[in-house]
Amino acid sequence: MSENNNLSVSAAQACVLGFAETDGSEEIPLERALGRVLAEDVRANRDQPPYDVSAMDGFAVRSADLATGGVLLTVIEDIKAGDLPKKTVASGQCARIMTGAPVPPGADAVIRVEDTRMLTDDSVEITVPVKAGNDIRVRGENMRHGDVVLHAGTEITPGVIGLLATVKRARVNVHRRPRVAILSSGDELEALEAPFDADKIPESNSHALMAQLQALGIEPVRLGIARDDPAELAGFLRQGLDYDVLLVSGGSSVGVHDHVRPTLEALGVAMHFWRVEMKPGHPLAFGTRGGTLVFGLPGNPVSSMVCFEQFVLPALRRRMGHPALFRRTVTATLAHLLKHRPGRMEFIRVTLATEANGRLRATSTGAQSSGDLCSMARADGLLVVPAESGNLAAGDLVQVQLLDGSLYQRTAGFVEEAA
Numbered sequence: 001m002s003e004n005n006n007l008s009v010s011a012a013q014a015c016v017l018g019f020a021e022t023d024g025s026e027e028i029p030l031e032r033a034l035g036r037v038l039a040e041d042v043r044a045n046r047d048q049p050p051y052d053v054s055a056m057d058g059f060a061v062r063s064a065d066l067a068t069g070g071v072l073l074t075v076i077e078d079i080k081a082g083d084l085p086k087k088t089v090a091s092g093q094c095a096r097i098m099t100g101a102p103v104p105p106g107a108d109a110v111i112r113v114e115d116t117r118m119l120t121d122d123s124v125e126i127t128v129p130v131k132a133g134n135d136i137r138v139r140g141e142n143m144r145h146g147d148v149v150l151h152a153g154t155e156i157t158p159g160v161i162g163l164l165a166t167v168k169r170a171r172v173n174v175h176r177r178p179r180v181a182i183l184s185s186g187d188e189l190e191a192l193e194a195p196f197d198a199d200k201i202p203e204s205n206s207h208a209l210m211a212q213l214q215a216l217g218i219e220p221v222r223l224g225i226a227r228d229d230p231a232e233l234a235g236f237l238r239q240g241l242d243y244d245v246l247l248v249s250g251g252s253s254v255g256v257h258d259h260v261r262p263t264l265e266a267l268g269v270a271m272h273f274w275r276v277e278m279k280p281g282h283p284l285a286f287g288t289r290g291g292t293l294v295f296g297l298p299g300n301p302v303s304s305m306v307c308f309e310q311f312v313l314p315a316l317r318r319r320m321g322h323p324a325l326f327r328r329t330v331t332a333t334l335a336h337l338l339k340h341r342p343g344r345m346e347f348i349r350v351t352l353a354t355e356a357n358g359r360l361r362a363t364s365t366g367a368q369s370s371g372d373l374c375s376m377a378r379a380d381g382l383l384v385v386p387a388e389s390g391n392l393a394a395g396d397l398v399q400v401q402l403l404d405g406s407l408y409q410r411t412a413g414f415v416e417e418a419a
Contacts, residue, residue: 036174037321060107175321178244250299280370300370329413332360349379
């Protein structure tokens with residue numbers, strides 16, 4: 001590609017996802033499976049329920065005996081959940097039954113206890129008529145033996161955990177989570193554990209990126225800070241290239257001391273792009289070596305986090321087997337004027353509030369400097385200003401990408417004009 005390979009956000013996302021493949025599978029205990037993605041279909045190992053069961057506490061009856069209310073029946077046995085019936089219900093008879101207990105032979109309906117009146121220990125008056133099948137959950141109503149109850153690609157939620165336990169899956173086959181390394185670059189950076197130096201910049205990017213990864217269920221490895229020395233940088237990068245995904249923060253621009261891209265290329269990384277028409281995050285680089293994805297993220301902390309949201313997050317979710325790759329977007333009303341010059345897609349940090357009419361209102365968090373982490377810390381979402389847009393006025397409807405780790409969708413949720 002040429003030195004001016006400025007890709008649109010959508011084109012850059014498509015490029016990255018073209019290299020993001022699932023990372024194989026592994027078998028893990030059910031208690032560790034929450035949030036993972038099934039790598040195989042799961043089938044029922046029995047009918048559920050295994051027989052006709054009562055949906056209520058009440059009495060198992062013959063509907064033919066109850067064409068009208070006010071009928072007296074003889075109670076022939078009590079059946080609790082876990083019991084098996086011992087008797088057959090004949091005409092004029094019934095069985096006291098608990099929720100989940102099997103319906104005895106001869107009975108074809110259940111009448112709830114509220115519609116009855118006990119006369120003696122073995123005699124009950126049924127006060128309402130009932131039809132066959134009333135309050136009975138039939139055998140196999142939930143699932144049939146051999147049926148696929150969960151498909152590969154299903155995200156494991158608490159409800160899915162319950163279903164897996166129902167079909168006796170103590171261990172489940174899930175897509176593997178990628179191994180991710182984070183490297184920061186720059187002589188100007190001061191590590192968190194280093195002594196205070198007023199002439200240095202606190203290194204925050206690796207910590208923010210680590211948190212973004214942990215929100216996806218990934219525990220990354222922080223490699224440290226590489227100084228602006230090609231040999232030292234190459235040593236760090238060699239370590240990082242042993243991982244499935246390498247995130248390098250800083251040093252990916254075109255300045256004389258920005259060594260990341262040429263060093264990566266010298267190590268055999270094929271660079272696919274190194275600029276994206278977006279703000280913040282223009283100097284974003286992406287390359288691959290074998291199955292390893294390499295992201296050269298901007299050094300400014302907000303730019304780094306925004307680029308993670310747009311490119312790294314979808315790639316990681318695809319590698320983990322998720323069908324929904326992108327943050328959820330919502331429509332909101334803009335609270336004030338936003339100035340924008342056509343050219344680059346812009347991501348504005350905003351807070352969201354609900355108006356009286358139920359619509360969301362988006363308000364800028366303030367200064368939008370790519371180095372201002374305060375604005376990111378306060379943000380509920382990223383307001384997406386299309387590249388071709390001019391100024392936006394108060395009251396305009398806008399799209400906001402939610403910064404919520406539990407809500408995802410299959411498409412990016414914003415559209416760019418065709419070139």
